[in-house]
Amino acid sequence: MDLRPLALGVLGITTASVCHAQPAVLNLYTFDSPPYQASVLAGAGIAEVIGETVDTVNCAASQAGWSTRIRVIPQNRAEHSLRRNLIDGYFAIDPSTELDATAQRSRPVTLEKWYFFTSGSGAVPESARIGVVDGSSEEAWLEANDYSVFMSVSSPSQLPALLERGRIDAALMDQRAMGNLHDKDRSTIGNLNAHFLRYAPLYLYLSENFTANNPDFLPSFNQFLPSCMEGQITLSVDEEARIRKLAARLFSEINSMINLQQAIDAGPRVESLTAVLNFDTKWQALAPRHATELAKAILELPGSRALHAWRLTHKEIVTEALLANNLGTVAAMSQLTSDFWQGDEPKFIRVMDNLKAGLTGHDAMYVSDIRYDASTSRFQVTVSAPVGPVNHSLPQGIIVLGLDIENVLVTDKTD
CATH class of the missing domain: 3.40.190.10 (Periplasmic binding protein-like II)
Structure with a gap:
């Protein structure tokens, strides 16, 4: 019996199924x-x-x-x-x-960054005639927050022209959207002043x-x-400088209140990479809702309790605080972290790289890009710095802070 027609028929059906x-x-x-x-x-x-x-x-x-x-x-x-x-x-x-x-x-x-754009350098008055794009998120936000919208236009490109003619006092737009218009018309938009309002997810x-x-x-x-x-939401040079200044102050404050080296020494130390990865796999499978036995033990340590108490004094801007030893594993934490091993992440690797390059202290600090943290429902940056004396380019550990990006920058609207 010739099976070729049957085989071809089955092949045809299979091919058709894959195609569909x-x-x-x-x-x-x-x-x-x-x-x-x-x-x-x-x-x-x-x-x-x-x-x-x-x-x-x-x-x-x-x-x-x-x-x-x-x-x-x-x-x-x-x-x-x-x-x-x-x-x-x-x-x-x-x-x-x-x-x-x-x-x-x-x-x-x-995540957009909304600014009031004006033709003058002074602050935006409460009575300002504000222009926005009709139907935009900016318009909806202004109305929901008791601002008076003076004029709605159909296109973003109309707003700079209205500012130049004095028809409106301020235009509310995303910074990069206005920058895109600036690339097309430097003569008008290049003279505008920007006043930060909010980060808008x-x-x-x-x-x-x-x-x-x-x-x-x-x-x-x-x-x-x-x-x-990942990597799409970055800090401006000015924003990073302000965050570094704030982080240096926060690190100094923690260091004066908590013996960080002692807290790292009191934390668990797992020398085997295989064991670290096994602990980390179990940890990630349960976090952030549940803690492994190891995580529970770390949360009960005096260092973790001290970090938790300190974070509560800065809860508007600090989303988390943790210590990792020089192997990259968590030694103390203000609350349950998403993983046990930090050693494969930029927050740890970049600090080590900075130390190897000869940087010390706060100069070795690493500031991440902006990312959304699902566990806190906030956009944050991660800032990390070395802890303890550095021997052969290796510190005793690192300290890591999560900072709420909007609250950090809203408290300082210097532009």
């Missing part, structure tokens, strides 16, 4: 706001949406098993479509009490119908967001 196993498509709306998201003409005159936030959303959706179809449309229309379940989702927008009642919100997909909202039909999507999407955002 395409990722489901997530239909999303967003709005024009370079460099975060912008519509450009690709080949054959087809519009394509590109930008940093688009890359983040595409990355997390892809890892969750979905492809995306994204369109740029006016913000009021996008919100209208979301409420009526005409689309799967809409990004990147500020939290909305109204939308929270009818749609589900992801973790932040980007923006989100993806998913429609009621989509989340009801796909309940597993959002948890999976949220899980992949941190790695998809």
Whole structure:
């Protein structure tokens, strides 16, 4: 019996099944706001949406098993479509009490830095005539926080011109979005002054119908967001300088109140890398909701209790504090950390590299990029520095602080 026709038939069915196993498509709306998201003409005159936030959303959706179809449309229309379940989702927008009642919100997909831009150097008065883009997150935030919006415009590019003509006193925009306009028109925008207002985390909202039909999507999407955002949110030179100055003061304060070397010596010391990795695997599997027996023991140490008590005195700006020994494992912590071994992370490696390069003390300090911490629901930077005497470029350990980026910079609005 000739089995070739049967085999070919089975092969054909298998090939067809593979060809049809395409990722489901997530239909999303967003709005024009370079460099975060912008519509450009690709080949054959087809519009394509590109930008940093688009890359983040595409990355997390892809890892969750979905492809995306994204369109740029006016913000009021996008919100209208979301409420009526005409689309799967809409990004990147500020939290909305109204939308929270009818749609589900992801973790932040980007972090913008909002400034009031003025033609004068003085502070923005309460009576200022403020201009914003119609339907924007900035407009919604101003109205929710009892600001009076004097003028709404259809395009961000109109705001600098209105400032120059004296039609408005201040324009509220993201710093990088204004910088993008500056690259196109230096003559007008180059003379504006910036006054920091707030960091604004923006989100993806998913429609009621989509989340009801796909309940597993959002948890999976949220899980992949941190790695998809890695390195996209950086500090300016001025911001890093201010954070270094604050961190140096905080480190000195801790050092005067807690014997850090003694706390490191009192912590567990696991010499075997295999044992470290085994402890770390179990630790990460339970954190942040539950602690392993090792984690519980560390939390009970005097050093951990002292760090916890100190952090509470700075709870508006300090999200966590921990000590690691020179092997990179946790010796004391203000609360349960996400992992036991810090030795494979930049917070540890970069301090060691700085010491090997000949830097000492606060000069060896490492400041991370901004990242979203799911356990605290805050954007933070991590600052680490060496502890104890350095022998052969190796300190006794490191101290690590997590700092809430918005609260740190809001308390000092020097621009």
